[in-house]
Amino acid sequence: MIWDERHSSPSTARPRTAGREDRPAVSAFDALRSEPMKILVIEDDRDAANYLLKGLREAGHAVDHASDGEEGLHLARQGIHDVLVIDRMLPKRDGLSVITELRKQDVDTPVLILSALGEVDDRVKGLRAGGDDYLAKPYAFNELLARTEALARRRSPSEGEMVLRVGDLVLDRLAHAVTRGGQSIPVQPREFRLLEYLMKHAGQVVTRTMLLENVWDYHFDPQTNVIDVHVSRLRAKIDKGFERPLLHTVRGAGYMIRDGAG
């Protein structure tokens, strides 16, 4: 773990988070260098694909690539991948039709759809076709990485667990209670959902848009730092007064909850 002190000062942080960083930031790259996945990227644009493959490999993942819909379908059908990243517009077979076909054949690998169309209900169409998440082009690589990780993790057993733990922080989904070191922490319903989502993806970077989508169920890009303020309020509740911070800001990407020692 490398603490990137140079960029943790409030003056150089991204403008939307200016002045709110009360913890050292972690670089996204280091934060994500864990749990290698096998990813299939189906993307016809050579440059975009190379950029994606390079980034994903540098993050430590094994990546396969298909440059058209038919090839992609053929590779994905093997069911050996943790996540599929599928572009919507592909030669030979449209991205959505690849997903529909896979689901028809009972291949339930999580799918992240990439789309340049950007219509309001594009996401809805993508998810209806059987996709699991959706990212509009142009996207930040960190956003894609975080979402890909989150999708792979969705298959992990933590999904159904009633009690989530990170270090000495415990979230009881059934009792709607949060404790740290045995000490009860009062949280509001939305804060509970925020913490629940972060803990479900403990050890993974969660981006601001992922939080807005999953905790608030809105898909627009808020112009101001609304999410940051919510997160720093939550941080004040769960980290203040404890020696080891759990909720970290990942510079240029989002947030991550994890036990500092782990």
Add this chain to the structure above:
Amino acid sequence: MTALAKLLRSTAFRLSLIYLAVFALFAGSLLAYIAWNARVIFMDQLVDTIEAEVQGLAEQYRIGGVARLAQVIQLRTRSPTNTLYLVTDPRGRQLVGNVAGVPDGTLGTSGLLRIQYKPHEGAGGGNHEAVVRVFALSGGYRLLVGRDVEERERLLDLVRRASALSIVLMIVLGVGGGTYVSRKVLARIDAISDTSRSIMSGDLSRRVALAGSGDEFDRLAASLNAMLDRIEQLMRGLKEVSDNIAHDLKTPLTRLRGRTEAALRQRDPDTYRQALETTLEESEQLIATFNALLMIARTEAGASGAEMGEVDVVPVVQDVAELYEPVAEEAGLALSLSLPERALVTGNRELIGQAVANLLDNAVKHAGPAHGGAIEVQVRHDERSEEIVVADRGAGIPEEARGRVVERFARLEESRSRPGAGLGLSLVVAVARLHGGELRLEDNRPGLRAVLALPRQSGEMGA
């Protein structure tokens, strides 16, 4: 294509020809039917008349014999008449009558006959046609009564000829009228297609001329013109977008390029790193601006692909207010909510949510604690719409600038230094329009009161 060929191919002309043919056939059959019936009735009448005359004369003979019969006939033939009389004695000699000669053997028959006869002895005139009946009287006398049909035949002939002539006239007039009408129609159609051709070649400002009669061509022209207005409006919108992109994206792009060049001259890793980070930040801003622009343009064009459904705006406002509440609090602003039970509209939840977020965003940015520090959010029912009201106590917007502020990229001078591309309110306007509603900017005395009015669910959807 020659003018004639064009005319012959026109739908209007073909239709009038078909119409003419059907009409001529109908008129012809009607005339024929009338003529035939007239003839039958005329013959029946003739036969009845002759029969009555024969019966009358036979009665006279029975009362007063041949002498009385001759007397009566002489009396009747004194003045010119169409009725033929002839009485012969048993030896066949003519006793009395107004007929010069009948074909041989006529008197030997009985019953109705059509004959040619001579009206006067030596008159030289051609034979006349007549319908006659011969009646045998007692004592070998024979009585012939008939009626000259020459006049009637001529009349019938006249009627026949008039009918034929009128049908010919009708056809000529029909073809002429059809040609005239088709020409008229063609002229209107040609005017419309000429206009569309010149529009296609680039002159979008042209419109189809209306005759002012309010007929179907005027209605067609009016809807074409309405369509053209809409297209022109969309084209103008597109042009505005590209102008705005050129204007407002060029500046940051130029800045970006300048910074990158400057950094490359430094040959220092730290400078590189910093420059790259700034570049990333700026490009993210650019993407956000670009996305917002595209979304506004799409929403305004009604081509956002947004699915419309029943939306209760109350939880939407609640959620978004809750999302912004901490930011407002950090900025020293108290956010107060006043909401009804529910407020149903037909719309898209995402877009309404985004619009409310933009209104709150705007309020938080422009209503600093220096100005009194309170933001009121309200959902209220109007006569026809559900209104989302976001009121702040900030500097407000001068009345003359309110129209401008909702235009894309417009920002007031004093807010230029603040973050945000200034697209927020434009998007709210676009969302309002897509829902058939409107955004009103009012004076909150002091501050700004933004009212997003969305037609109630039962209301009709506007475009």
